[in-house]
Amino acid sequence: MVDRGVVLGEPGSVALEEITVDRPGPGEVLVRIEATGVCHSDLHVIQEDGWHHALPVLLGHEGAGTVEAVGEGSDGLAVGDRVVIGWKTACGNCAMCLRGEPRQCKKPPTAQGRLHRHDGAELTPVLRTGTFATHTVVPAVAAVKVPRELPVEQACLLGCAVATGVMSVLETAKVWEGARVAVIGCGAVGLSVIQGARIAGASEIRAIDLDERKLEQATRFGATHTEPGTVDFVFDVVGRSATFEQALGMIGSGGTVVLIGLSPAGETAAVDLPGLFGKRARVLVSHGGDHLPEEDFRRLAQWALEGKLDLAGMVTRTGPLEGWEDALAAMQGGDVIRTVLLP
Ligand SMILES: [Zn+2]
Numbered sequence: 093m094v095d096r097g098v099v100l101g102e103p104g105s106v107a108l109e110e111i112t113v114d115r116p117g118p119g120e121v122l123v124r125i126e127a128t129g130v131c132h133s134d135l136h137v138i139q140e141d142g143w144h145h146a147l148p149v150l151l152g153h154e155g156a157g158t159v160e161a162v163g164e165g166s167d168g169l170a171v172g173d174r175v176v177i178g179w180k181t182a183c184g185n186c187a188m189c190l191r192g193e194p195r196q197c198k199k200p201p202t203a204q205g206r207l208h209r210h211d212g213a214e215l216t217p218v219l220r221t222g223t224f225a226t227h228t229v230v231p232a233v234a235a236v237k238v239p240r241e242l243p244v245e246q247a248c249l250l251g252c253a254v255a256t257g258v259m260s261v262l263e264t265a266k267v268w269e270g271a272r273v274a275v276i277g278c279g280a281v282g283l284s285v286i287q288g289a290r291i292a293g294a295s296e297i298r299a300i301d302l303d304e305r306k307l308e309q310a311t312r313f314g315a316t317h318t319e320p321g322t323v324d325f326v327f328d329v330v331g332r333s334a335t336f337e338q339a340l341g342m343i344g345s346g347g348t349v350v351l352i353g354l355s356p357a358g359e360t361a362a363v364d365l366p367g368l369f370g371k372r373a374r375v376l377v378s379h380g381g382d383h384l385p386e387e388d389f390r391r392l393a394q395w396a397l398e399g400k401l402d403l404a405g406m407v408t409r410t411g412p413l414e415g416w417e418d419a420l421a422a423m424q425g426g427d428v429i430r431t432v433l434l435p
């Protein structure tokens with residue numbers, strides 16, 4: 093069967109086209125993609141003309157599927173395993189990894205040169221994954237085995253939105269039991285922050301969004317209030333000057349602002365430095381919730397199976413790979429929490 097993928101060929105030009113997927117090399121696996129969430133970062137890649145990725149780019153980075161071939165030395169994985177693909181794996185030998193901080197690794201391994209356009213041009217998979225496709229090849233460490241009991245259209249969400257949101261709370265911010273939390277921006281990542289705060293035992297969870305529909309959703313996922321108030325942690329999932337400034341204004345003494353949202357190039361914010369000092373504020377940047385796929389996907393999957401984490405409620409729509417364009421439009425319009433494509 094011919095492989096297909098959604099490709100950003102040149103700035104402004106995206107199409108579902110035929111692609112070629114090679115066999116996996118040593119330490120790599122071939123995955124048949126069965127479900128892939130449509131995340132804002134894919135839109136960011138399109139709007140920022142590749143966003144650090146060399147064109148042509150294979151889109152998609154929130155995927156799950158089944159291992160179809162295993163390269164030499166890919167221990168621990170076998171053909172037939174259900175896996176979630178992670179984009180934030182650790183290399184194991186950079187300065188961060190060597191000092192025991194694999195969550196801060198800046199050199200995640202990549203399976204280079206396995207994906208091509210029909211004319212042979214090498215495709216750059218978004219965030220080393222490339223999941224808007226029928227197949228992809230990734231380093232074995234980036235394919236994390238999860239129980240097959242978890243429906244695949246839910247499992248894929250662990251790959252980006254859920255890992256980013258939940259781990260921003262548990263890893264980046266280390267929210268304590270009883271803390272007061274607020275979330276600005278209640279899309280899929282924001283709802284995952286809310287779920288993370290609920291799991292951490294937050295006493296108050298404030299959901300803030302300009303879209304009324306999202307506030308209503310937020311209460312279903314555990315938000316206790318839908319208006320601003322003084323809190324210990326504010327998660328800015330939007331990443332614009334207005335939201336960041338609002339976040340700084342909402343923290344109480346010793347409070348923490350966590351920046352999660354990817355800002356457009358050139359975005360700046362005004363900060364009242366004496367106010368920051370007076371509050372003894374902390375500002376943290378969450379890079380995907382500092383998640384580590386091999387450690388976090390399993391426990392997140394387990395929480396989903398136990399009912400601690402609601403993934404089913406986050407899947408608003410499913411559709412074929414052909415529906416990628418409608419899915420991006422629905423996300424921009426705020427009509428869905430997540431559309432999941434089933435290649
Ligand atoms: Zn994403």
Ligand SMILES: [Zn+2]
Nearest residue numbers: 183186189197
């Ligand atoms: Zn590293």
